[in-house]
Amino acid sequence: MMMKDDNASHQAEFGPGFHADGGYVALIDRRTLERECLAHSLGSHHISRRILTFAHLRDWEASKDSIGLPAVVLFYAVHVRDEATSEIAQVVTAVSPAAVVVMSDDENVGAVLDFIALGARGYLPNSVSIDICIQAISLAIAGGRFIPASSLLNIGNVLGLTSHKPLSAVKFTRRQFAIAEALRCGKGNKDIASELNLCESTIKVHVRNIMRKLGATNRTEVAYKLGDIVCER
Known part of the structure; x- marks a missing residue:
């Protein structure tokens, strides 16, 4: 990476998918x-x-x-x-x-x-x-x-909101529970796959099933509905 002084800009290295006309x-x-x-x-x-x-x-x-x-x-x-x-x-x-x-x-x-x-x-x-x-x-x-x-x-919590569906009412497999906890911690599919020694495609399938069981439409909503899981950082 080419370095310049603190008040100047520099261009960092970028991958082969660089958008030549798509902004920086x-x-x-x-x-x-x-x-x-x-x-x-x-x-x-x-x-x-x-x-x-x-x-x-x-x-x-x-x-x-x-x-x-x-x-x-x-x-x-x-x-x-x-x-x-x-x-x-x-x-x-x-x-x-x-x-x-x-x-x-x-x-x-x-x-x-x-x-x-x-x-x-x-x-x-x-x-x-x-x-x-x-x-x-x-x-x-x-x-x-x-x-x-x-x-x-x-x-x-500040607004006094609670999860729409209690965690205790959701039936997770052991694998789904591990992935759900990782989602609760804000981890991406790549990190979860590495930690659990699984393929990213497998993680994606589990995430979709977890979303379906929770009635969630995205990962952020999944994390919110899993508020009862203790996240160990």
């Missing part, structure tokens, strides 16, 4: 080490878009005439509520209509709700894996919103 991923993070490590990780996982990194929004703004708009922006928000919300609002406005996914150390429910209310298309705490990060990028680009299962459960 802009990674804005004032923390040099974390920024470079994440860019390298995304590149090594063959994400199909260029990755350009910037220390600050102003650095991206100085380059936008030559590089155009990104498909999605990954923006690190500081752990100070007022400062974070102000910066996020500026980023969302500056890069519109590109999607913005906020990365933050702040896992407070109120902060997550604030990020989404400001127009962010997703939220990524430091606890998520690189695979989940890539899923969030893809979902944001497609027009969806990404909130980790743990944050969704916390929001549900």
